[in-house]
Every structure is written in structure tokens, then in C-alpha cells.
Amino acid sequence: MNTLLVLPILIPLATAIACLMAWRSRTIQRIIGVIGAAGLLTTALILLATVWRQGIIATQLGNWPAPFGITLAADLLSAIMTVLGSLMGFTVMVYSLGSIDRRREAYGYYPFFHLLLMGVSGVFLTGDLFNLYVWFEVMLMSSFVLLALGGEKAQLEGAIKYVTLNLISSAFFLTALGILYGMAGTLNMADLAQLAKATKYPGVATTLSMLFLVAFGIKSAIFPLFFWLPASYHTPPVPVSAIFAGLLTKVGVYTLLRVFTLLFIQNPGYTHNLILAMAGVTMLTGVLGAMSHNEFRRILSFHIISQVGYMVMGLGLFTPLALAGSIFYIIHHIIVKTNLFLVSGVAHRLQGSFDLEKLGGLSLKAPALTVVFVISAFSLAGIPPLSGFWAKYILVLNSLQIESYPIAATALVVSLLTLFSMAKIWAGAFWGEPPDSSTSTVAPPSAPNLFTKAVLYGPMFLLAGLTLTIGLMTEPFMALAVRAADQLMDPAPYIQAVLESRP
Amino acid sequence: MQPVILTTATRYLMPMLLLLSAFLLFRGHNLPGGGFIGGLVAAGTFILHNFAFGVQETRKLLRVNPLMITATGLLIAMGSGVVGLLTGKPFLTGQWITLPLGKGEGLHIGTPVTFDIGVYLVVIGATLTIILALAEGE
Numbered sequence A: 001m002n003t004l005l006v007l008p009i010l011i012p013l014a015t016a017i018a019c020l021m022a023w024r025s026r027t028i029q030r031i032i033g034v035i036g037a038a039g040l041l042t043t044a045l046i047l048l049a050t051v052w053r054q055g056i057i058a059t060q061l062g063n064w065p066a067p068f069g070i071t072l073a074a075d076l077l078s079a080i081m082t083v084l085g086s087l088m089g090f091t092v093m094v095y096s097l098g099s100i101d102r103r104r105e106a107y108g109y110y111p112f113f114h115l116l117l118m119g120v121s122g123v124f125l126t127g128d129l130f131n132l133y134v135w136f137e138v139m140l141m142s143s144f145v146l147l148a149l150g151g152e153k154a155q156l157e158g159a160i161k162y163v164t165l166n167l168i169s170s171a172f173f174l175t176a177l178g179i180l181y182g183m184a185g186t187l188n189m190a191d192l193a194q195l196a197k198a199t200k201y202p203g204v205a206t207t208l209s210m211l212f213l214v215a216f217g218i219k220s221a222i223f224p225l226f227f228w229l230p231a232s233y234h235t236p237p238v239p240v241s242a243i244f245a246g247l248l249t250k251v252g253v254y255t256l257l258r259v260f261t262l263l264f265i266q267n268p269g270y271t272h273n274l275i276l277a278m279a280g281v282t283m284l285t286g287v288l289g290a291m292s293h294n295e296f297r298r299i300l301s302f303h304i305i306s307q308v309g310y311m312v313m314g315l316g317l318f319t320p321l322a323l324a325g326s327i328f329y330i331i332h333h334i335i336v337k338t339n340l341f342l343v344s345g346v347a348h349r350l351q352g353s354f355d356l357e358k359l360g361g362l363s364l365k366a367p368a369l370t371v372v373f374v375i376s377a378f379s380l381a382g383i384p385p386l387s388g389f390w391a392k393y394i395l396v397l398n399s400l401q402i403e404s405y406p407i408a409a410t411a412l413v414v415s416l417l418t419l420f421s422m423a424k425i426w427a428g429a430f431w432g433e434p435p436d437s438s439t440s441t442v443a444p445p446s447a448p449n450l451f452t453k454a455v456l457y458g459p460m461f462l463l464a465g466l467t468l469t470i471g472l473m474t475e476p477f478m479a480l481a482v483r484a485a486d487q488l489m490d491p492a493p494y495i496q497a498v499l500e501s502r503p
Numbered sequence B: 001m002q003p004v005i006l007t008t009a010t011r012y013l014m015p016m017l018l019l020l021s022a023f024l025l026f027r028g029h030n031l032p033g034g035g036f037i038g039g040l041v042a043a044g045t046f047i048l049h050n051f052a053f054g055v056q057e058t059r060k061l062l063r064v065n066p067l068m069i070t071a072t073g074l075l076i077a078m079g080s081g082v083v084g085l086l087t088g089k090p091f092l093t094g095q096w097i098t099l100p101l102g103k104g105e106g107l108h109i110g111t112p113v114t115f116d117i118g119v120y121l122v123v124i125g126a127t128l129t130i131i132l133a134l135a136e137g138e
Helices: A002-021 A026-054 A076-099 A104-107 A109-125 A130-146 A153-182 A189-197 A202-218 A228-232 A238-262 A268-291 A296-317 A320-351 A366-381 A387-401 A405-430 A450-472 A476-490 A492-500 B002-027 B035-053 B057-060 B066-086 B111-137
Strands: A057-060 A072-075 B095-103 B106-111
Touching: A002 A026, A002 A057, A002 A076, A002 A109, A002 A492, A026 A057, A026 A076, A026 A104, A026 A109, A057 A492, A057 B057, A072 A076, A072 A109, A072 A189, A072 A492, A076 A109, A076 A238, A076 A320, A076 A450, A076 A476, A076 B057, A076 B111, A104 A109, A109 A130, A109 A238, A130 A153, A130 A238, A153 A189, A153 A202, A153 A228, A189 A238, A189 A492, A202 A238, A202 A268, A202 A366, A228 A296, A238 A296, A238 A320, A238 A476, A268 A296, A268 A405, A296 A320, A296 A387, A296 A405, A320 A366, A320 A476, A366 A387, A366 A405, A366 A450, A387 A405, A387 A476, A387 B035, A450 A476, A450 B002, B002 B035, B035 B057, B035 B111, B057 B111, B066 B111, B106 B111
Parallel strands: none
Antiparallel strands: A057 A072, B095 B106
């Protein structure tokens, strides 16, 4: 039990150390990297299975009892997120083998990639708010490095915006932590949850919750705090933007889900309705932004924002079913979005551009890629029977049930607009005539060898297969999401597991 | 052209500063000090050497890539945490042994100390990686 909770953090750390030790050898770093990522994925799956069978598990680091020490705890949501994080880590790691250039590999791509995964796992598993802050920083430091690695001009420009906004967010987070600690005298989440129920100052709690909302809102790119995302996500190499797109904003959403179900439930009429309104505007601005762009990865970046709106919508509705919808949406979205970014990388490789006007005719040139794109894009838009349909179905259904009509209408309209911009990519990049090669300035790269093909297409097929599986066999995934949501709605077992866990 | 006063003073100061950093490291267990501050002092020592003798000489003195020092430090720190796991306790649980020194005396040593030594090495390695890269970029 103790070991299982620590391993998702230890394995990436050990992998990063091993990669650092093998600094001079690219080959060894690649081998270690893949083994480490596979190990992480296996552990995460075992963790999920254990939590499913035994309920919430917790361990106290350094054997200091809660709430005095640092707690690691995993309920179903944490376990699901850890599995998703490590799955993306594994697929993007494999994809990197075929797409990261030698210079970036030589300057520490693999160690920092694994440190990023360590930070992400840490965020999901910690049961202590200050520790959460530390893991955020671990994750952000590594993401700064990955974003700036290579030092191209556009990259640095994106990195500056990203770093600045994230530092502001960290400052908000730290301030909120300071005030919270001054008020409650503890930062252990389970302990805080107990205090929060009986707080004498609900007004202060609501004020604090707004500070947390801003801090986590910046991280998860909800309206009006999203503008750093489309400014930076299209600048780094494709594997980096894929892992960022898949994981980083969802880490923000996870923390929102955690604190607004466990700590700040004193005044849902204010906080959760505000979140709901923000979710609606987030969806709309994201999708409108996407419609106005013509660059593959920029469109996808704006869609992240729009989709984050759906995930937060479930939290705003604040019913068990809506939360289950949110969790299901996160599962669906991480897989699909990462995959779309991976597709954009191969499209770029084939045609030498991310610009839709310079792409074209990919459906003839790369039929396999087209299949992967169709599955992912139409799942994103919510076409039945793909995974996105079920995710949106639950959210809209629930908002109708509780007569929250405006948000239901927004969700439906945004869904339609998403379809429109996916169709735009389809028409621009896959359909139609290939671009006139005489006008293209970039020479198409030489044909990749078999190994490169395998590492590029393997992860995409795996993720597309998963999307199909979730769409066609929704039942078990839905059961998982529902049970995770039930755990969120009833924090008593979580509190008990953390405060009473003895080694 | 190397400034005589600086180079001479550095030769005398370096051993003392390194001794001070080790003192800070071990003092940190119960009193102000510790791996982080000790590591900074040690890194400062090598930076002083870099000012006096130049980057090439400092790299020669270090013998290993500072990045390896960071990696070793991380490994030691992680290893100190894992010792707790191996005994069936949670990660990072302190484990102590007494090394017999004869005559009934013993040296009480435990994983918090080795963890701090790991931190010490990480700080030295990371600081020197940055500073030496900057010095070379001039």
C-alpha cells in the first residue's frame, strides 16, 4: 500500500536520474525513457485496480501522522488521472523517439520529460495543499524547460508568456495558501475538509475560494484567464505540445474538482454558479477563437480551452451525475486531444507545414493518418457513437434534468461549432488537392524508415483504439466515472482514509 | 592575466570555505544550516575559483560534469527515502543505525543525514551547471 502510492512519483524520478547519468548517450536515454514510462503506466494501472477493489488508500510520508506530515492519498479520481497521465507519458514518449531532434535530445529532453511526469503524478496523489503547490512547481519548472528547449525565436516568445502567467498563478496560489493556513492552521486537505464543514466564517471561505479559483483557473485556462495557452502551445515541438495539451490544463481542472468538492462547498449558490457561468463563456470563446484560425495546432489549442469549459461545467452543476460527466469528459478529452496533436505532427512531417492552406490531400497520401484523425476529431465534436458523444450527452442531459437550460444550450451550440472547425481541418488538410509543390518553400522530408513509422503511428493507433473502445463499450468507463464522482460528493470516506491511515 | 591577490587568496580560502560548507551541512540536522545552504557555500567556493582561474581550470578541478553531481545527489536523496520503504515503513521514514567506533563509542547515522547530503550535492551540481555555462557563454 505504502509503496504503491509512492511508486508513480519514484519511477519517473528514478528514470530522470538514470537519463541524467547517461547524459552522453542518446541511445541509452531513449531506452531508459521508454522503460520508465512503461513502468509508470503499469504501476498506475495496478493503483487504479487496487483503489477500485479496496477503496481510498493513503500513506503518510516519513511516518508522520496526518495532519502533521505529508499525506499521499488516492481515491478513484486520483487513480484515474494517474493512469491517464502515465498513458499519455508512455505514448508521447514513444512518439518522441521518432520526432524529437538530436539537439533537443542532447540537451536533456528525456530527463525533463520524466520530471514533468513526476510532477503530474505528484499533483494527483498528494493529500496536502502545500505539497500540491510544490508538485505544481516541479511540473512547471520542467514544462518551462521543455517549452524553451531548442531556443527558437517563436518558442522563446511563447515561453515568456507561459512562464509569466504561470508565475502569477503560483503567486495567487501561494497567497491563498498563506491566508488559509493562517485561518485554519492546517493544509492537509482531509483535515481542512473537516474544518470547512463547520467554519464560523463562510464569507472568508468564499473569498479564499475565489483566490483558488483564479490560481487554478489560470492553470486550467478557463475564461477570462486562458490567453497564455494559445500564445504558447503551438510553438514547441509536437510531442511537447501534445503532452502539454493532454495533461497540463487537466491538472488544473483536477485541482478545481478537488478543492471545490472537498473544501469550498459552503456556498455553492455563489461559487459553483460562478464556475458554471465561467464554463459557459469558456466553451464559447474557445470555440470562436478556434474558428478564426487557420493553423492546425492553433485551432487545436483553442479547442482545449473550449473543452475545458465542458469539464468545468460538470463541476458547476454540482450533481453526482454531472461530476461523473466531467470525469468521463476528462478521460475522453485527454486521449483524443493528445492524439490530435500527434496527428498534426505527422501531417507537418508529410507536408512541411502546420498551415491548413499549405496542407491538403492527406487523405490520399496517408490513409492511416486520416483514419486516426477522423476518429479523434469526430469524437471531439461529439458524433455518436464515439467517446465524446457520451461525455457531452451526460453533461447536457444532467443540465436539462436540473433545468439549467442556458448552459445546456451553450454546450449544444459549442458542440456544433466544434464540428465546424474539425470539418475545416478535414477540408483543409485531408480533403482536396495536395498543395502545389512548386510554391511550397519547404522541401518535404525524406521518407521515414520503418522504425520511425512504427513509433509515430503506434501511439496514435493505440489512442484511437482507446477512443473507439470508450465509445463502443462505454459501460465500464462510465461505471468508473460514476463511482469516482460518488466519492467526490461524499468526502467522509476520504477524510477517514487520510486521517486514520496507519502504516 | 590573472590577478595575483585574488588567486593567492582563493588558494587559501577554498579549503576553509569547503570546510565551512561541510560544517553547515552537518550542523543543519538540529540547528540552522543544512544541505541547501551548505551546497550554496560549496558552489560559491568553486565560483570563486572560476573567477580567479577561469572556467577551464574550474572544470579541471571538478573532474566530473556538474550535471553528474546533480544526478548523484538526486540518487542519494531518493535512496534515503527508499530505505524507509524497504523496512516496510512509508517512504522517507527515518532509519538510524549506530556505527561502532570501539570503546563503547558509536556514530549515530541515519537517512535524514544522507538525504541532506543528497540535497547538498544537487545544489552544488545545479548551481555550477548554470554558472559555468554562463561563464563559458561570455
